[in-house]
Amino acid sequence: MTGLISCTLECNLKCKYCFEKNGDKDKCPDTNEINDKFRGAIPYFDKFIDNIYSYNDESKSVIIWHGGEPTLIKPDLMEQVMEMQHGKGHDISWRIQTNGTMLTDERIALFKKYNVFVGISIDGLKHHHDKYRITKSGNPTFDLIKKNMDKLKQNNVQFSVLVTITDNNVNELNDIYRFLSAENISFSYNALYPTDNKEKYAELNAEEYSLAICELFDLWINDQLSKIVIAPFEHIIEGLLCQERGIPACNWQKNCSESFIAIDPLGDLYPCEHWVGDIQMRLGNIQDDFGTMAKVNNIFDDRAIILAKKECENCEIFELCYGGCPWNSYILNGRINTKDNSICYGRKRLIKHIYQYLKDNYKGKLKEIIF
Ligand code: SF4
Ligand code: SF4
DSSP, X not given: OEEEEEXXXXXXXXXXXXXXXXXXXXXXXXXXXXXXXXXXXXXXXXXXXXXXHHHTXXXXXXXXXXXXXXXXXXXXXXXXXXXXXXXXXXXXXXXXXEOSSOOOHHHHHHHHHTTOEEEEEOOSSHHHHXXXXXXXXXXXXXXXXXXXXXXXXXXXXXXXXXXXXXXXXXXXXXXXXXXXXXXXXXXXXXXXXOOSOGGGSOOOOHHHHHHHHHHHHHHHHTOSSOOOOBHHHHHHHHHHHOTTTOOSSGGGSSOGGGXXXXXXXXXXXXXXXXXXXXXXXXXXXXXXXXXXXXXXXXXXXXXXXXXXXXXXXXXXXXHHHTTSOHHHHHHHHSOSSSOOTTTHHHHXXXXXXXXXXXXXXXXXXXXXXXX
């Protein structure tokens, strides 16, 4: 079980495609209020991590600082939580997902001290990124983030990048790859989540997207010089080579709620950070019995069964895909037990493409998929 700490839903940026329901996006966040709430929640976060650690039989457990924007939290407050866990001898692997605009020296020192792996959202080259990822006053952010990534490198803090693929960068993925490869920065990608902000960007064309992703795979797999990892490709290869285990990423799981749980500063628990604040999806509070909550966190149990009989019936990749992310389905269709049709076409194309590559190049045993 991986734990996500939703530090705040507030953010210092105003990305045009943002899906967070965090109030007035034009208003600068009140950092005093945010930090007061976080300070009050420290005992909850500590208890949450204790529970996850014992739920995982005291084996190495992953805790992710998430938001909104988690770097709105003062480093000394975050440190209090990490130090409490460190003091108990818990083996925690810390991660943070940030927009990368507020990586002060103090914060970088904290990441270094606790070996925090940093995930930074950057949407490719400067002209891609600055079109959508802007400050509250509309200023660009690429140069600042690039400078901060350089600082992380100088301080030997491990990090990777998360690229959101939009209509704006989909045709230049190869250039983005070359840029990140030259910088020796591994990355992951997401196609733009469906949001209700549609007047601010054009929707991704599924055909264009899947073609571009297959091309990116070819470029990456045939690049003998680069050492960077493109996480979704590695995950798919792993899933195809070992289909019993499946593809090791949340949105390819049969039931992601078995592996993820999120907490907010009120101590309320949710299946993952996307659901935070949605009262219908609240699992309970950290003051309640965690074991019972983790077990009742089976909110998506029936989804795969329902989809196998209905919308995903006869899909050749069902045993790998399971209908995609339940949150995406909920946002797109208003119901969890529906498939995430935004990814359907692209997933089938990419799986077929990588499967064919493995068939041609991999000499070991590969379970047959009939396309
Ligand atoms: S709801 Fe979606 S984003 Fe959240 S854990 Fe599940 S698959 Fe991942
Ligand atoms: S690709 Fe589409 S039809 Fe196939 S399992 Fe995934 S969501 Fe269902």
